[in-house]
Amino acid sequence: MSAQATFTHMDQGTADDWAIIAKDFTAFAAQLPDRILTHLKLLDGDFGGFPIDRLQHSLQTATRAHQDGRDEEYVICALLHDIGDTLGSYNHPDIAAAILKPFVSAENLWMVANHGIFQGYYFFHHLGMDRHLREQFKDHPQYHATIEFCAKYDGAAFDPEFESLPLTFFEPMLRRVFAKPKNSIYKAAMEATE
Numbered sequence: 001m002s003a004q005a006t007f008t009h010m011d012q013g014t015a016d017d018w019a020i021i022a023k024d025f026t027a028f029a030a031q032l033p034d035r036i037l038t039h040l041k042l043l044d045g046d047f048g049g050f051p052i053d054r055l056q057h058s059l060q061t062a063t064r065a066h067q068d069g070r071d072e073e074y075v076i077c078a079l080l081h082d083i084g085d086t087l088g089s090y091n092h093p094d095i096a097a098a099i100l101k102p103f104v105s106a107e108n109l110w111m112v113a114n115h116g117i118f119q120g121y122y123f124f125h126h127l128g129m130d131r132h133l134r135e136q137f138k139d140h141p142q143y144h145a146t147i148e149f150c151a152k153y154d155g156a157a158f159d160p161e162f163e164s165l166p167l168t169f170f171e172p173m174l175r176r177v178f179a180k181p182k183n184s185i186y187k188a189a190m191e192a193t194e
């Protein structure tokens with residue numbers, strides 16, 4: 001068995017304990033892209049009444065963004081935007097945003113975090129809701145970008161005839177985007193151990 005810290009309450013933790021934990025953390029964090037790929041695959045076969053399953057919807061959203069010339073970070077945001085559908089039944093954009101937060105720009109993060117309300121323009125009125133809920137953000141700098149994400153990629157990504165690129169195509173991009181956090185309270189500590 002690998003080395004383990006010995007404290008029973010964190011107030012007893014020593015620098016040696018935390019060296020052990022930090023070493024394991026680095027190895028575990030490096031496998032984050034693999035866990036994301038595994039989790040994305042949970043959406044395979046999950047139709048939820050939609051014309052295509054959620055994995056195909058995710059691939060189609062990412063493929064449309066990629067073929068439209070979006071950069072890698074944007075394409076990966078498109079790929080992951082609905083990854084929270086398995087555990088975030090009532091707030092799925094929050095899950096994707098939490099995963100992406102350390103790795104993407106504030107602009108892309110806002111778009112992912114709020115895509116649900118913006119996408120609602122296409123269906124909230126069919127559920128007795130206000131389709132214009134997104135108007136509350138009309139003065140936000142990302143308002144138009146998020147409308148565009150829904151109009152060109154997310155909203156358009158339900159076509160069973162569309163030929164999406166496979167998950168393996170996006171894997172190298174995913175690994176590059178998730179290679180190193182840009183924004184994390186652990187950033188300085190991680191850089192010190194490099």
Ligand SMILES: [Fe+2]
Pocket residue numbers: 081082092093115116119
């Ligand atoms: Fe969504």
Ligand SMILES: [Fe+2]
Pocket residue numbers: 057061081082154
């Ligand atoms: Fe979506």
